[in-house]
Amino acid sequence: MRREPGRGTFLASPRLRSNTAYLHSFTEEIERWGYTPGARLISREEGVANEEVASRLEIGEGDEVLFVRRLRLADERPIFVCDSYLPVVRFPALKDADYGTVSLSKLFAEKTGRGLQNSRQWIGAATATSDVATLLEIPAGIPVLRVRRISFVTGGVPIELVEAHFHPERYQHYNELHA
Numbered sequence: 024m025r026r027e028p029g030r031g032t033f034l035a036s037p038r039l040r041s042n043t044a045y046l047h048s049f050t051e052e053i054e055r056w057g058y059t060p061g062a063r064l065i066s067r068e069e070g071v072a073n074e075e076v077a078s079r080l081e082i083g084e085g086d087e088v089l090f091v092r093r094l095r096l097a098d099e100r101p102i103f104v105c106d107s108y109l110p111v112v113r114f115p116a117l118k119d120a121d122y123g124t125v126s127l128s129k130l131f132a133e134k135t136g137r138g139l140q141n142s143r144q145w146i147g148a149a150t151a152t153s154d155v156a157t158l159l160e161i162p163a164g165i166p167v168l169r170v171r172r173i174s175f176v177t178g179g180v181p182i183e184l185v186e187a188h189f190h191p192e193r194y195q196h197y198n199e200l201h202a
Contacts, residue, residue, distance in 0.1 A: 049095055049102075049103075049126075050126040050128075050129075051126075053097050053102075056097075058097040058098045059097070059098050059099075060095070060096070060097060060126075061095070061096035061097070061099060062093050062094070062095055062096065062122075062123060062124065063093065063094040063096065063123070064091070064092075064093055064122050064123040065092040065093060065094055065104075065158065066090070066091070066092045067089065067090070067091050067092075067122055068089070068090045069087065069088075069089055069090075069111075069118070070087075070088055070089075070090055071084075071085045071086065071087060071088065072084055072085065072086050072087075072088045072108070072110075076088060076108050076184055079173050079181065079184045080108065080110045080113075080173075080181045080184055081180075081181050082110050082112055082113060083112075086110065086112040087110075087111050087112045088108050088109060088110055088111060088112070089108070089109040089111045089117060089118060090106070090107070090108055090109075091106075091107045091109065091122045092104065092105070092106050092107075093105045093107070093122060094158050097193070100193065101158060101159045101160055101190055101193075102189065102190055102193050102194050103159075103187045103188060103189040103190060103194060104155050104158050104159060104187065104188045105185060105186075105187045106185065106186045106187070107127070107183050107184065107185050108183070108184040108185075109182065109183055110181065110182065113180070113182075114134065114135050114182065116134040116135060117131075117134055117135070120134055127183070128174075131176060131182055131183070135176060135182070137176035137177040137178065137180070137182075138176060138177055139174055139175070139176060139182075140175050140176055140177050140178070140179065141174075141175050141179075142172050142173065142174045142175065143172065143173050144170055144171060144172035144173075145170070145171045145172075146168065146169070146170050146196055147168075147169050147171075148166050148167070148168065148169065149166070149167055149168075149169035149188060150164050150165065150166060150167070151163055151164060151165050151166075151167045151188065155167070155188045159188070159190045160190075161190065161191070165191065166191060167188045167189055167190070167191050168188070168189040168191065168194065168195070168196070169186065169187070169188055169189075170185070170186075170187045170189070170196075171185065171186050171187075172184075172185045172187070173185075
């Protein structure tokens with residue numbers, strides 16, 4: 024809740040900070056901040072890997088992949104749109120998984136028997152496309168935070184290629200650096 028003199032009391036939007044120095048799930052992060060995590064499955068499409076997806080997932084071009092778009096929520100408010108490419112050619116159990124579930128890292132462990140080991144990610148700015156803007160409930164064309172990530176399970180095997188677009192007023196990445 025936030026109070027504005029002369030205007031009233033308003034329900035404050037979640038403002039989340041992520042410490043990117045540690046590998047953890049968005050679900051854990053949301054809960055740590057005291058919010059209720061959520062996920063809404065927007066689309067799930069079977070397809071084949073193009074050159075870029077194949078290279079990053081270390082599979083063959085034309086190999087089977089699953090594209091999953093999810094909207095991640097905190098207290099039912101949109102925080103980010105997450106587009107994932109999953110190598111079902113390598114992990115066939117991912118093909119029929121429930122992607123409406125909250126934590127994909129737990130889903131990966133259940134379906135593959137392997138836990139997340141590490142990730143590589145790139146953080147930068149982008150503009151919200153009309154479809155992303157609609158999901159985030161913001162105007163199209165405004166700046167958003169874009170995170171691209173490759174996640175690896177035990178054994179250093181890529182399991183997910185992600186591109187996520189974050190709501191500009193509800194989320195920020197945070198790092199603490201030491202000399």
